[in-house]
Amino acid sequence: YMTRDSHTAFSPFLITANGTDLRVYAADGDGSWDILAASFGTISTNTWYQIVVTRSGNTFTRYLNTTSIGTNTSSATLWANGSALKIGESVNSMAGKIPIVRVYKGKALSATEIIQNYDITKRRYGL
Numbered sequence: 001y002m003t004r005d006s007h008t009a010f011s012p013f014l015i016t017a018n019g020t021d022l023r024v025y026a027a028d029g030d031g032s033w034d035i036l037a038a039s040f041g042t043i044s045t046n047t048w049y050q051i052v053v054t055r056s057g058n059t060f061t062r063y064l065n066t067t068s069i070g071t072n073t074s075s076a077t078l079w080a081n082g083s084a085l086k087i088g089e090s091v092n093s094m095a096g097k098i099p100i101v102r103v104y105k106g107k108a109l110s111a112t113e114i115i116q117n118y119d120i121t122k123r124r125y126g127l
Contacts, residue, residue: 012079015051017043024053024062028076035074040064048127050118056108066115099125 014025022043026036036053040062043049052063060072087101100121109117121127 015053020044022049022051022064026060026074027079029079035076035078036060036072038062038070038072041069048122048125050114050121052109052114052117054108054114063111063114066111066118068111 012027016023016025020042022040024036024038024040025033027033028035038060040051041064050063050065054061054063058073058075060074062069062071087098102117
C-alpha cells in the first residue's frame with residue numbers, strides 16, 4: 001500500500017513487509033521518514049491480518065488485528081504528492097491477497113470501530 005511520486009520514486013506513506021517484519025512509514029515533504037517509521041511486528045505466511053493506522057491530532061496508532069501495538073507522535077504535515085494510490089506494488093515483490101482497503105479522511109477510527117471492522121471482515125471472508 002503506497003502513494004508514490006513518479007518524479008522522485010518516493011512514497012510519503014507506505015506499509016510494507018521487510019522479510020517477516022511488517023512496517024509502516026510516513027514522511028513530510030523533505031523525503032525522510034521523520035513522521036513515522038515503525039513496526040507492526042512479525043507476520044507469518046498463510047495468515048490473515050487486519051492492519052490499521054489511525055491518526056488523531058499528532059498521534060499515530062498502529063493496530064495489528066484488534067490490538068494496539070504502539071503509538072508515535074509528530075506534528076509534521078504528511079507530504080501530499082497527488083499521486084495515485086497503489087495497492088500491492090513493491091520494489092521487491094508481493095505474494096498475497098488484499099481483499100479490502102479503506103482510507104478514512106478526517107476521521108480516526110476508535111478502538112471499538114476497529115474491532116467491529118475486524119469482526120465483520122472475518123465473517124465476510126469466513127476467516
